[in-house]
Amino acid sequence: MLLLLLFAALNSATKNNVKKSTISCDGLVFQQVYYDRHLIMKDLGRPYNLMMHKYSGTLFFSETIRNNSDIDFEIKACDLNKKKPECHVVKGVPGGYAIAYDAGNDDVYFGGHSGIYKYDFIKKEAQFFSEKGKSIWGLFVRRNFYYIEYPSQTLHVYHRDAFVKVAEAINIEVDIFFKSKMGEVYFSNKTALYKVEKLTRYPIVLSDSISVRQIADDTFGDVYICATDGVYLEEKPYLRVKKIADIQDAYGLTFDERDYVIYSDKTSVYKLLPSNKSKICSDDYMVLDEDENVTDNARDLLIS
Structure with missing residues (x-):
């Protein structure tokens, strides 16, 4: 026997x-489901701040480049409707790094060394919008228009025809800012990842052990945290996060029109597709x- x-x-x-x-x-397990990993593009320089414009099929992201002997940034727009993605550098944004989408008006904004710019889909270039001379680290638009100024990492909001510092965050450095569809605020800095619930208005530490690179949500409003070692999801109601995907050296995360995951690592951008x-x-x-x-x-x- x-x-x-x-x-x-x-x-x-x-x-x-x-x-x-x-x-x-050789795919990827994302939220306990195995997906095929489709390579969209490679040989990139740290593709940050992924943002998928679902109506046009355009993927925007910021890439690290070498400007003479200095390291700089530029923003690329890639048409994913083509069999082979067609990309171009968005002109008019020196040091383009920050990217935001205003879903209410279907507008795309960029931030760079000298202010905030608005994208012209017809001309495929950006035009100056606001905050001339200010270095923009981050942008976010949902109900209100926010930006993070570099190097102070101070958070500003558009109020009464002008950008002003957010009173509750004057003494807080903010590296990444995100507001959910439910009105909950998430932000991170070198110390931790925080959440500010709509009712309490006090920051709560969700994690002080991960390094956040981007925060994004899907069509259903679920909030995903892209960190250096993978993707995390808030584990409600425990006020903590749990890892749902292992990705070595992850840089960015977004979702396409079918809610398929698009993510980047140090050199490449991938899409996760249902697998047979x-x-x-x-x-x-x-x-x-x-x-x-x-x-x-x-x-x-x-x-x-």
């Missing part, structure tokens, strides 16, 4: 190895664990 148990375990492990050799499970290998690849990992346990148990019984 013991020999039969050992044979069954080894036979199952052999089948599992055959399955591994014939099917490539999802069950096989998921079972592969699960069966392997079970087989290892059965083999160990059979070995223990045989030895004893």
